[in-house]
Amino acid sequence: MDIDVRAGEIVGITGPVGSGRSSLLGAIFGAGPPTTGTVRVAGHLVRRSSPAHAVRAGLALIPESRTEQGLVGVRPVGENLALATLGTRQRAGFLCRRAEAALVSKVTDRLGIRSADARDPVRRLSGGNQQKVLFAKWLLRRPLVLMADEPTRGVDTVTKTHIHELLVDMARQGVAVLLVSSDTDEVIDLSHRVLVMRNAAIVAEYVRGAVSRKTLLTALAPEDCQSAGGPT
Numbered sequence: 001m002d003i004d005v006r007a008g009e010i011v012g013i014t015g016p017v018g019s020g021r022s023s024l025l026g027a028i029f030g031a032g033p034p035t036t037g038t039v040r041v042a043g044h045l046v047r048r049s050s051p052a053h054a055v056r057a058g059l060a061l062i063p064e065s066r067t068e069q070g071l072v073g074v075r076p077v078g079e080n081l082a083l084a085t086l087g088t089r090q091r092a093g094f095l096c097r098r099a100e101a102a103l104v105s106k107v108t109d110r111l112g113i114r115s116a117d118a119r120d121p122v123r124r125l126s127g128g129n130q131q132k133v134l135f136a137k138w139l140l141r142r143p144l145v146l147m148a149d150e151p152t153r154g155v156d157t158v159t160k161t162h163i164h165e166l167l168v169d170m171a172r173q174g175v176a177v178l179l180v181s182s183d184t185d186e187v188i189d190l191s192h193r194v195l196v197m198r199n200a201a202i203v204a205e206y207v208r209g210a211v212s213r214k215t216l217l218t219a220l221a222p223e224d225c226q227s228a229g230g231p232t
Helices: 021-029 051-057 066-070 077-089 097-111 127-139 157-172 184-190 213-220 223-227
Strands: 010-014 059-062 145-149 176-180 193-198 201-207
Touching: 010 021, 010 157, 010 184, 021 051, 021 059, 021 145, 021 176, 051 059, 059 127, 066 127, 077 097, 077 127, 097 127, 127 157, 145 157, 157 176, 157 184, 176 184, 184 213, 193 213, 201 213
Parallel strands: 010 176, 010 193, 059 145, 145 176
Antiparallel strands: 193 201
8 A cells, every 4th residue: 555645735544443544644653563565754764663763754643542642641731742852952961941941832822722831731731722732742843744643533613623724734834744534524625635445455545626525425335335326
């Protein structure tokens, strides 16, 4: 299975539960079981032995579960924001807290993260603000490729709109975005191309303007339903 995502492009992936869409992102990021195949970013081969190699190569991942995979709930908001860029602020093994505070302040203002204090545990934030913290963490890293798995699940309408605008803005700045979502409207509205997965394989591909919700629902239906004329 070959997937190409160009700089400035949003490629959406959707598929039924168990289709392998989340496992695909985990494998690319080095967080899943070893698989065959290669990953290249800007033409350079990426070692997939760990997420650390992926991050150094310019990859970023917004995982499906922010509480279990994306954030350290008991740690402060500021620390969670700064995790992805920790190495850039170390000098002889020491952290520059002043630089960290300036970065945190800048990105929280940009994304409108509502927190009484950056020293508060991130688990005290609303779901929408926790999701913004995940995005902010990677914005500070300035990735070449952003992979987002169900980025608006469990957030309010305002935050969902904000995240959509953020994804579009990142693509405009040249970031390659790989979006996994079970929300067909989200995939259609944001993506330049849409891929449909089933049984760990790409079974259909559509370009913007040539895909509708009905088209996707038909492609997502079980194969026996498709042969019978589509879902009812």
